[in-house]
Amino acid sequence: MLPQEKSNRPTQNLDNRNxxxxxxxxxxxxxxxxxxxxxxxxxxxxxxxxAEVQEIPGYKLVYxxxxxxxxxxxxxxxxxxxxxxxxxxxWSNGVDFLRxxxxxxxxxxxxxxxxxxxxxxxxxxxPPTEEELLDKEFDSLTNDEWERLKRYVPQAKHLVAA
Numbered sequence: 672m673l674p675q676e677k678s679n680r681p682t683q684n685l686d687n688r689n690x691x692x693x694x695x696x697x698x699x700x701x702x703x704x705x706x707x708x709x710x711x712x713x714x715x716x717x718x719x720x721x722a723e724v725q726e727i728p729g730y731k732l733v734y735x736x737x738x739x740x741x742x743x744x745x746x747x748x749x750x751x752x753x754x755x756x757x758x759x760x761x762w763s764n765g766v767d768f769l770r771x772x773x774x775x776x777x778x779x780x781x782x783x784x785x786x787x788x789x790x791x792x793x794x795x796x797x798p799p800t801e802e803e804l805l806d807k808e809f810d811s812l813t814n815d816e817w818e819r820l821k822r823y824v825p826q827a828k829h830l831v832a833a
Contacts, residue, residue, distance in 0.1 A: 717746050727775040730782075745778050753781055804833075 692772035700735035715722035715733065722776040725743070732755070740756035740763070755777045756763045761770035771777040785828075801823040804816050812820070 725774065727773075727778060730775065730778045732774060732778070743774070745781060747778075747782060752785060757827060 716723050717731045719735050725732040725734075729747065731746040733746065734745055735742040735754065737756075740758045743755050743757065745752050745755055754765065755774065756765065757774065758770075761772065762774050762777035763770060764784070765775045766784045767780055769780060771780060799816075801819060802825075804812065804820055804823075807816075
């Protein structure tokens with residue numbers, strides 16, 4: 672066939688738009704179904720018979736996903752505290768950047784870190800005293816702080832009679 676004859680021939684459209692749309696819809700459905708199934712597996716509680724659970728002193732580790740590292744949810748007294756990771760050569764908890772030889776050490780390190788974080792958060796959430804407010808610049812005080820200072824009566828500490 673000559674090149675001119677090829678260009679004049681009607682071309683057959685092999686792309687069926689309806690079929691393509693169906694394929695996209697099916698693949699989207701399959702992806703959604705796989706996502707739902709994987710979420711169901713991920714969210715299994717430690718009491719579920721299908722959950723992969725490791726019992727360690729004081730904690731339960733529930734496998735979530737991953738190959739390297741493998742991700743485990745850490746439970747303490749029926750409450751999830753966070754996730755730890757099993758690498759080929761060590762365990763880690765993602766908060767203190769240490770390498771642990773045993774999963775219990777990673778879980779304890781995580782638990783201790785969270786306790787310290789809670790204590791420091793609680794301590795820093797205390798409102799400043801009126802004495803501390805007096806040391807702040809007046810422009811930086813909030814309306815509530817101004818109201819507190821209006822009601823404040825300073826205690827006489829070191830008065831000396833003249």
